[in-house]
Amino acid sequence: MSAGEVAGSRLARMIARLITQRACLEWAAAEIREIDGPVLELGLGKGRTYDHLRRLLPDREILVFDRFVHAPRDCVPPGGTLVLGELRKTVADATARLAGRVALIHADIGSGDRSADSALGADLAPHLAALPRPGGLVLCDRELALDGFDRVPLPPGAADWRYFIYRTPNHEDGDDRP
Amino acid sequence: MSAGEVAGSRLARMIARLITQRACLEWAAAEIREIDGPVLELGLGKGRTYDHLRRLLPDREILVFDRFVHAPRDCVPPGGTLVLGELRKTVADATARLAGRVALIHADIGSGDRSADSALGADLAPHLAALPRPGGLVLCDRELALDGFDRVPLPPGAADWRYFIYRTPNHEDGDDRP
Numbered sequence: 001m002s003a004g005e006v007a008g009s010r011l012a013r014m015i016a017r018l019i020t021q022r023a024c025l026e027w028a029a030a031e032i033r034e035i036d037g038p039v040l041e042l043g044l045g046k047g048r049t050y051d052h053l054r055r056l057l058p059d060r061e062i063l064v065f066d067r068f069v070h071a072p073r074d075c076v077p078p079g080g081t082l083v084l085g086e087l088r089k090t091v092a093d094a095t096a097r098l099a100g101r102v103a104l105i106h107a108d109i110g111s112g113d114r115s116a117d118s119a120l121g122a123d124l125a126p127h128l129a130a131l132p133r134p135g136g137l138v139l140c141d142r143e144l145a146l147d148g149f150d151r152v153p154l155p156p157g158a159a160d161w162r163y164f165i166y167r168t169p170n171h172e173d174g175d176d177r178p
Numbered sequence: 179m180s181a182g183e184v185a186g187s188r189l190a191r192m193i194a195r196l197i198t199q200r201a202c203l204e205w206a207a208a209e210i211r212e213i214d215g216p217v218l219e220l221g222l223g224k225g226r227t228y229d230h231l232r233r234l235l236p237d238r239e240i241l242v243f244d245r246f247v248h249a250p251r252d253c254v255p256p257g258g259t260l261v262l263g264e265l266r267k268t269v270a271d272a273t274a275r276l277a278g279r280v281a282l283i284h285a286d287i288g289s290g291d292r293s294a295d296s297a298l299g300a301d302l303a304p305h306l307a308a309l310p311r312p313g314g315l316v317l318c319d320r321e322l323a324l325d326g327f328d329r330v331p332l333p334p335g336a337a338d339w340r341y342f343i344y345r346t347p348n349h350e351d352g353d354d355r356p
Contacts, residue, residue, distance in 0.1 A: 010253060011200055011230040012326060016192045052189040072290075084276075112250075 016159040023157035029056040031159045047075025061077035095127040102131040107140040138166040187341035194337040207234040215281035215311045225253025273305040280309040285318040316344040
């Protein structure tokens with residue numbers, strides 16, 4: 001088997017995925033330093049990226065959304081910051097409270113089912129577009145249609161893995177709503 | 179939180195673990211090129227390292243041992259190469275058939291329970307010591323007491339993660355049993 005086929009193993013692909021996530025999260029944490037507001041993590045999963053985010057941003061409120069908890073106990077978000085339920089409903093509820101106030105959304109929503117992912121991404125997109133504060137960011141493991149948002153290239157350190165970073169439109173206009 | 183604490187996240191540790199596994203497997207695959215015999219993978223798990231091994235060693239028989247299958251369908255070993263059951267029993271049975279004939283064992287047996295891992299490692303060690311052909315290798319995510327084996331340093335490319343490589347004793351003496 002060729003080197004390319006070795007590079008396509010599930011081990012190699014998992015490494016590329018996690019390295020890309022780490023690079024994107026570390027870049028985003030630095031980018032939002034001056035931007036107030038909570039961070040939203042969609043998809044707790046095993047709690048890996050949540051654990052990394054809370055260490056990168058120890059003073060930031062991080063709200064975590066998932067359907068259920070299967071993270072290790074030490075990666076379960078503290079009471080009040082974990083929102084359980086269907087993402088379509090819980091994220092819509094969050095939009096009602098937090099529209100225009102969120103600094104960063106990390107949506108790790110991909111599954112093995114591309115068509116389900118695509119439908120979920122399409123349903124969530126209007127909320128993901130409404131939540132961020134000007135200058136705020138949306139990171140996602142699936143491509144999203146966020147009206148007017150700029151697609152940002154992946155930062156240095158990202159591996160050969162598809163990930164998507166979007167920034168709110170016209171954030172340099174300096175809309176300073178509190 | 180300090181940089182060190184960020185480096186200790188579950189995301190960062192998973193990356194270090196997988197990169198170390200990949201480096202060890204790639205090194206071992208090259209090391210055993212001239213050494214006949216099957217490869218044993220103890221712990222199929224999600225099938226990541228099995229997938230990497232079978233791509234590295236497409237012409238080698240790989241026997242996989244686990245208690246049950248929870249790998250994706252495309253990473254389930256073909257019939258006859260997957261041995262299901264308690265490792266203490268299945269590995270003992272393999273020793274009866276394959277003692278002194280195995281080229282490489284990769285034992286990814288660690289769990290969250292250090293004392294259970296330690297007990298399992300102690301029970302498996304006599305078999306892991308008996309199985310390899312001269313010059314054969316044992317890779318493990320837990321320290322093992324393999325009588326007379328040499329501990330080999332981790333290869334270049336390994337990350338900051340504990341992994342253990344052992345080589346059969348006195349393999350340069352050229353015991354050529356078939």
